[in-house]
Amino acid sequence: MAEPATTDPATPEELKARIESGIPGARASVSGDGHHFDAVVVAPAFSGLSRIAQHRLVYDVFGDELGGRIHALSIQTRDPQKEAR
Amino acid sequence: MTESQNPLRASIQEAITDNPVILFMKGTPDQPMCGFSARTVGILQAVGRPFAAVDVLPDPRIRQELSALSNWPTIPQLFVDGELVGGCDIVTEMYQSGELQQALGAEDAPVDEPAPAPGAPEAPPLSIENRL
Numbered sequence: 001m002a003e004p005a006t007t008d009p010a011t012p013e014e015l016k017a018r019i020e021s022g023i024p025g026a027r028a029s030v031s032g033d034g035h036h037f038d039a040v041v042v043a044p045a046f047s048g049l050s051r052i053a054q055h056r057l058v059y060d061v062f063g064d065e066l067g068g069r070i071h072a073l074s075i076q077t078r079d080p081q082k083e084a085r
Numbered sequence: 086m087t088e089s090q091n092p093l094r095a096s097i098q099e100a101i102t103d104n105p106v107i108l109f110m111k112g113t114p115d116q117p118m119c120g121f122s123a124r125t126v127g128i129l130q131a132v133g134r135p136f137a138a139v140d141v142l143p144d145p146r147i148r149q150e151l152s153a154l155s156n157w158p159t160i161p162q163l164f165v166d167g168e169l170v171g172g173c174d175i176v177t178e179m180y181q182s183g184e185l186q187q188a189l190g191a192e193d194a195p196v197d198e199p200a201p202a203p204g205a206p207e208a209p210p211l212s213i214e215n216r217l
Binding site: 051052055056059066067072073074075076 | 121156157158159169170171172173174175178179
């Protein structure tokens with residue numbers, strides 16, 4: 001088991017900032033209670049990707065912290081080009 | 086711990102290959118041990134197609150090997166025809182849009198509520214939890 005970088009409780013603000021800096025052009029809205037989080041992420045990087053691939057981009061931002069420090073992260077991904085219709 | 090000799094990972098791959106619809110989950114369809122697994126089971130039961138289920142909780146190595154194999158960090162994980170479809174979020178989205186019913190060959194299933202349909206599904210879920 002890898003130790004997380006910090007043991008401070010995760011916050012929605014932290015997750016939002018990390019998603020937005022980790023995925024180019026992403027905009028995220030995140031809610032959560034420190035353990036369970038819901039994230040809605042819109043990013044041009046999602047364009048043309050399967051849902052699996054889109055979610056993997058978000059998971060990759062957090063790596064081993066998922067299931068540990070970030071107990072659960074629900075993700076909805078959206079392609080901004082489809083959003084614009 | 087050699088990478089080349091990994092019978093558990095091979096068993097997981099075999100289960101994925103052998104079962105057209107297979108869900109790796111926490112707990113069993115009758116007794117899910119996590120809300121995300123419970124919701125995913127409920128959706129599959131609402132679609133009404135048979136599915137195999139594997140409980141990852143009895144041995145933490147099942148989850149480790151599964152995630153290494155699928156490159157997907159969370160549980161549950163649904164596979165259809167040997168391909169990872171996704172976890173609870175994707176399964177929910179696909180159910181609401183009707184894509185899941187299409188993928189499972191059950192287009193006539195209800196698309197509004199991600200909840201078990203009244204009445205029994207066409208076939209009971211196949212439990213292969215003790216197989217790994």
